Amino acid sequence: MDIEFQNVSYIYDANTPIASVGLKNINLTIKQGTYAAIIGHTGSGKSTLLQHLNALLKPTTGKVKIGDREITAQTNNKRLKEIRHRVGIVFQFAEHQLFEETVGKDIAFGPQNFGVSESDSLDLAHQMLAKVGLSDELFNISPFDLSGGQMRRVAIAGVLALQPEVLVLDEPTAGLDPQSRKDMMALFAQLHQEQGITIILVTHQMEDVANFAEQVYVLEQGQLIRTGHPEDVFFDETFIQQHQLGVPQATSFALSLRQRGLKLPSLPLTEADLVQALTTYFGKGSVKHE
Numbered sequence: 490m491d492i493e494f495q496n497v498s499y500i501y502d503a504n505t506p507i508a509s510v511g512l513k514n515i516n517l518t519i520k521q522g523t524y525a526a527i528i529g530h531t532g533s534g535k536s537t538l539l540q541h542l543n544a545l546l547k548p549t550t551g552k553v554k555i556g557d558r559e560i561t562a563q564t565n566n567k568r569l570k571e572i573r574h575r576v577g578i579v580f581q582f583a584e585h586q587l588f589e590e591t592v593g594k595d596i597a598f599g600p601q602n603f604g605v606s607e608s609d610s611l612d613l614a615h616q617m618l619a620k621v622g623l624s625d626e627l628f629n630i631s632p633f634d635l636s637g638g639q640m641r642r643v644a645i646a647g648v649l650a651l652q653p654e655v656l657v658l659d660e661p662t663a664g665l666d667p668q669s670r671k672d673m674m675a676l677f678a679q680l681h682q683e684q685g686i687t688i689i690l691v692t693h694q695m696e697d698v699a700n701f702a703e704q705v706y707v708l709e710q711g712q713l714i715r716t717g718h719p720e721d722v723f724f725d726e727t728f729i730q731q732h733q734l735g736v737p738q739a740t741s742f743a744l745s746l747r748q749r750g751l752k753l754p755s756l757p758l759t760e761a762d763l764v765q766a767l768t769t770y771f772g773k774g775s776v777k778h779e
């Protein structure tokens with residue numbers, strides 16, 4: 490299922506004295522099966538865009554196409570349930586939304602809400618608990634007795650239990666320790682690779698964009714100012730400087746080396762690329778300084 494925005498604008502508190510622009514004339518397509526990243530400064534419109542991905546917000550003008558469904562300002566709220574099933578959103582600090590007495594019931598809540606029987610949804614909950622890397626021993630305990638990282642995983646399992654085709658992740662690793670961050674990003678990569686799930690990641694972490702995204706969308710003041718492969722975006726130094734965007738550490742490190750006269754053959758995006766570039770360079774035994 491592809492997602493397409495056609496001339497989408499969104500105004501908060503439209504037609505009131507406090508009206509403010511959330512999105513301005515956005516045109517984009519996210520193809521089925523893509524790992525996409527949405528980046529931009531605070532207030533650039535990432536959360537507003539994200540909420541259009543399953544019709545939590547409807548465009549003030551323009552059209553959002555989600556598969557064969559079209560969402561406009563006129564779309565009736567009653568017919569949106571199917572979209573919410575197909576596009577799962579993991580909100581920032583998703584663990585704040587846990588509420589059931591047990592981990593298992595919390596994960597099973599979504600499917601039951603969409604009409605899956607109690608026993609089938611509990612079966613699904615067991616599977617999803619394993620998928621997010623948690624022991625089945627946690628199934629019957631209160632989610633509030635878990636660590637923060639475990640609670641986050643339970644919340645993600647709850648979204649996965651709906652078996653969405655598109656998984657939208659809003660800063661999914663915020664506040665986690667480095668190892669949990671790494672594990673969680675590996676989990677999303679696995680879902681993407683093994684099940685072909687479309688991933689749409691909203692993030693301030695340029696490393697994650699470099700390591701995982703196939704397509705990056707850059708927002709600024711509600712407008713989409715750039716779309717492309719992470720290399721196209723991060724290696725465009727003029728663009729990066731003009732818009733004061735960060736780049737992945739490996740790219741930044743290589744740019745510093747270049748400034749000091751080390752002529753690397755190509756810029757790296759990831760740590761692995763950097764190691765490769767440096768070993769190729771030094772392997773030749775030709776350390777050239779300008």
Ligand SMILES: Nc1ncnc2c1ncn2[C@@H]1O[C@H](COP(=O)(O)OP(=O)(O)OP(=O)(O)O)[C@@H](O)[C@H]1O
Nearest residue numbers: 501509510511529530531532533534535536537538
């Ligand atoms: N509920 C709201 N009411 C009024 N204006 C809002 C509301 N939410 C966001 N805005 C405005 O819309 C614009 C886009 O905000 P949005 O939250 O989408 O940005 P963001 O990129 O997600 O920021 P962050 O990185 O801080 O989450 C900003 O100017 C913001 O002030």
